[in-house]
Each structure stands twice: as structure tokens, then as C-alpha cells.
Amino acid sequence: MNPATFRQLDRVELDCLKGRLSHDGYAIVPQFLDPAGCDQVLASLQELHARQDFGDNDFTGTRTKRVFNLFAKTRVLDALLVEPNLLDLVHHMLGPGARLSIASTMEIHAGETAQALHQDDAYFPERPHPALVVNTIWALTDFTKENGGTCLVPGSHRQAGPVDPAARSVAAEMPRGSVLLWDGAVWHGGGPNMTETSRFGLSLNYCRGWIRQQENQYLSLDPAMVLGLPEDVQKLLGYDICEFLGWADGRHPMRAIIPEVRKRVYAGMRKRRS
Structure with missing residues (x-):
């Protein structure tokens, strides 16, 4: 990655993003990665996707391609993982000991249906609770409501029970290069792709450092x-x-x-x- 790839965030914008994360459970950093950076990352990940099959169930998506274990397969993501402004937002939610939990891609192709709303920290029984997981999606193509932009239920990280099936969700619409961050307790899901082109996202998800075995x-x-x-x-x-x-x-x-x-x-x- 070239060093001048990321848009720098000032303190006012960072504080605003932190407030949205706490109140709504999610926030968008618009156009954070420049077009050249998007091109470089997308080209590397598309090489992996060329050999990848679609999912085989409604949750992973029968018209969605996913690749896991990315840091064993490419070095193009290293700078994204440790970008200081993004880590500032992650540490605001998780504390200084945050670790990468999973790195994966999700390319939603034309004809994919909506993913069921779910929580990424559903295995933690007590609710509500402080943030334990913070997820990010880097938009390597434009995210729109029509092409499967991630749907989120604002404020759902602050409630004790599941969301009403009729709960109003909001599609995360953002231009390529933007980053969506959300508390793992927020109810969310991939949207349906009603267009003729695919939507490509990179997911770098973090968890608190103590969510692991004491001995490796x-x-x-x-x-x-x-x-x-x-x-x-x-x-x-x-x-x-x-x-x-x-x-x-x-x-x-x-x-x-x-x-x-x-x-x-x-x-x-x-x-x-x-």
C-alpha cells in the first residue's frame, strides 16, 4: 500500500463517529480509502474470488462468495488493519487490547436474497453489555440499498431481547472507499442485490483481547x-x-x-x- 492512502480524520470527526457508535451502534467513515487504494485491494482479493464457489445456504448466501483467512493469503491488507484513525475508533469501543477476530470477504452477486438479521456476538448471553466485538466492512465498490448494502437496526445493541421481525432497518449506503463500523450486538444482515452488478466488501472484525484462551x-x-x-x-x-x-x-x-x-x-x- 502507498503511505498516503487514507483520508485523515480530525478530532471533531472522530468524536462525532464515536458518539454515533455509542448511540446508534454503528457509524460510517466516508471515502476513507482513496480510489487507488481501493483498486489495489480489490484486484488482490478478486484473484482469490476467481477460484471461490458461492455459498450453499441462505445465511452465507447462495449468490455470495466469501474468502476467509485473508492474512495467510495476501499482504495487501496489512495497512488497513493497523490504520491509526480506525484503530482509535475500535479502541474507543473495545479498549487498547483489541485483536483481530476474523478477516473475510463478502461479494454479493446479482439475485442474492436478504440475509436474516442477526448479531455477531450472539454467543454472549447477558444483554445489554459493553461492546465485546466491533466489526468493519470496507466498501471496495459502492454500497447501495439496491445492491445489498448491509442493513442495520439502529440502537439495537442497547436492548435486552431480539428485535421485532418488523423492526426498521437502515441500509448502509456509502461510496467505495468508505468503512462501516458497528457494535457486534447490533442486529444486522446483508441486503438483497437487486442490480446486475456485484457488491464487494472486506470485513476486518475485532474483539476484546481477553476473549481467548489464556495459553495459546x-x-x-x-x-x-x-x-x-x-x-x-x-x-x-x-x-x-x-x-x-x-x-x-x-x-x-x-x-x-x-x-x-x-x-x-x-x-x-x-x-x-x-
Whole structure:
């Protein structure tokens, strides 16, 4: 990434964005990444999407392509992840110990239907609660109501129960280069794409730093040894999923450490780099 890629935010704008995040649960930073930066990121991610299949259910989208584990596959996102103004907004919600939770893409193609409204921190039982997850979507193409711009229910992060099915949602309409941030407790979902072109978003989601195991079992244990452990031991070590937490490149973590699977994954990565 070129160094002068991001629009700088002054203190007044940052304070305004923080106020919207607290009150509405979401905020948009308009035209944050310049057109050249959008082109560079989009071109890199489209290479990954060229080999990606559509989803196979209504939630992930039968006309939506998603790629996971992005930081293992490209270096084009590094500057976006650590951009100081964006991190200022994330730390305002999560504190200084925030960590990347997931990095993925979502390309909503023509004919996709609306995704069901949901919360990305649905696994936390007590509500309302302080922000535990902050999600971002970088608009690498224009987001409109017609092409599947993310729909959000304003203020829904402050309520104890689920939203009424008839609750009014707002489509996040923003030009390419903009960034949408929202509290993971906000009810939201991808909108339907009623146009002939696709809508391409990059999702970099953050969580509080303490939402993790105290000891990093994944680096501490030899994957070859993990394969030979009893299944209940594997699960307690963290090689399992809970709700939608714990995936490895879109697969169950045990499938990700099976030698044949690892060999195919890394062979593909080397091929893309060559």
C-alpha cells in the first residue's frame, strides 16, 4: 500500500463517529480509502474470488462468495488493519487490547436474497453489555440499498431481547472507499442485490483481547500430536467450534490440521505467490 492512502480524520470527526457508535451502534467513515487504494485491494482479493464457489445456504448466501483467512493469503491488507484513525475508533469501543477476530470477504452477486438479521456476538448471553466485538466492512465498490448494502437496526445493541421481525432497518449506503463500523450486538444482515452488478466488501472484525484462551494451545502443541489425541481432549484444547467461533479458513479446525488438508492449503498458497 502507498503511505498516503487514507483520508485523515480530525478530532471533531472522530468524536462525532464515536458518539454515533455509542448511540446508534454503528457509524460510517466516508471515502476513507482513496480510489487507488481501493483498486489495489480489490484486484488482490478478486484473484482469490476467481477460484471461490458461492455459498450453499441462505445465511452465507447462495449468490455470495466469501474468502476467509485473508492474512495467510495476501499482504495487501496489512495497512488497513493497523490504520491509526480506525484503530482509535475500535479502541474507543473495545479498549487498547483489541485483536483481530476474523478477516473475510463478502461479494454479493446479482439475485442474492436478504440475509436474516442477526448479531455477531450472539454467543454472549447477558444483554445489554459493553461492546465485546466491533466489526468493519470496507466498501471496495459502492454500497447501495439496491445492491445489498448491509442493513442495520439502529440502537439495537442497547436492548435486552431480539428485535421485532418488523423492526426498521437502515441500509448502509456509502461510496467505495468508505468503512462501516458497528457494535457486534447490533442486529444486522446483508441486503438483497437487486442490480446486475456485484457488491464487494472486506470485513476486518475485532474483539476484546481477553476473549481467548489464556495459553495459546495452537502454537504450544504439535499438530501431529493433536491428531492422535482423544476427541474430547481435542475439543477442550480448542480444536472445535462453538456457535460460529473457532473456524480455520472456513473449515473445522481439526480438518485444517489434517496433513492432507494442510498440504493442499499451503500448496495452493505457494502457487498463488509464484
